[in-house]
Amino acid sequence: MSRVGEVPVYAQREDRLEAELYNLWRRARLHLPLPIRFDVPGHAGAEMIIEEHEWVCVNGLQNDLPILAWVEFEDEHRDALHLPVPCKLNYYHFAASRLRAAALEAARETLDELLHPKRGES
Numbered sequence: 613m614s615r616v617g618e619v620p621v622y623a624q625r626e627d628r629l630e631a632e633l634y635n636l637w638r639r640a641r642l643h644l645p646l647p648i649r650f651d652v653p654g655h656a657g658a659e660m661i662i663e664e665h666e667w668v669c670v671n672g673l674q675n676d677l678p679i680l681a682w683v684e685f686e687d688e689h690r691d692a693l694h695l696p697v698p699c700k701l702n703y704y705h706f707a708a709s710r711l712r713a714a715a716l717e718a719a720r721e722t723l724d725e726l727l728h729p730k731r732g733e734s
Contacts, residue, residue: 616668616681619704627682627701633716634687634697636723637662643727650722652715660715662723669708669715678704679711 640648641664652658657673669680686698703709 616666616678616683616702616704619678621702621704622706622708623703625701625703627699628696629682629685629699629716630696631694633720633723634685635693636720636727637667639727640723648722648726650718652711652718655711655714658711658715660719660722662719667719669711678702680704680708680715 640646640662646662646664648662650660651672652660652669657671658679659670659672659676661668661670661676665683665685667682668678670676670678681702681704682699683702684700690697701712
């Protein structure tokens with residue numbers, strides 16, 4: 613069941629996820645228990661929830677009200693792992709675009725750290 617299925621969408625746009633981040637998510641789906649939840653640094657209350665079929669940035673201070681959601685990943689018959697993956701980006705708040713870059717960076721850092729926990733240690 614979708615976390616955002618019943619919430620009205622303010623706007624929907626075409627988006628593309630960089631291959632590196634998308635491939636981290638694919639590996640996380642194989643090796644880590646989902647959902648994965650983590651804070652978006654620098655944005656009080658903003659949290660990312662990485663699930664099997666969608667990524668949702670929520671306001672954890674307001675009962676996980678969605679702010680942004682990456683959905684409808686166009687990855688069928690994907691044969692070039694180095695190319696960005698098209699998807700849809702749902703906006704649930706008029707100022708949600710300010711969180712997009714920070715949420716994706718937090719996702720990249722968190723998934724990389726969870727998949728490679730010893731990289732940061734010397």
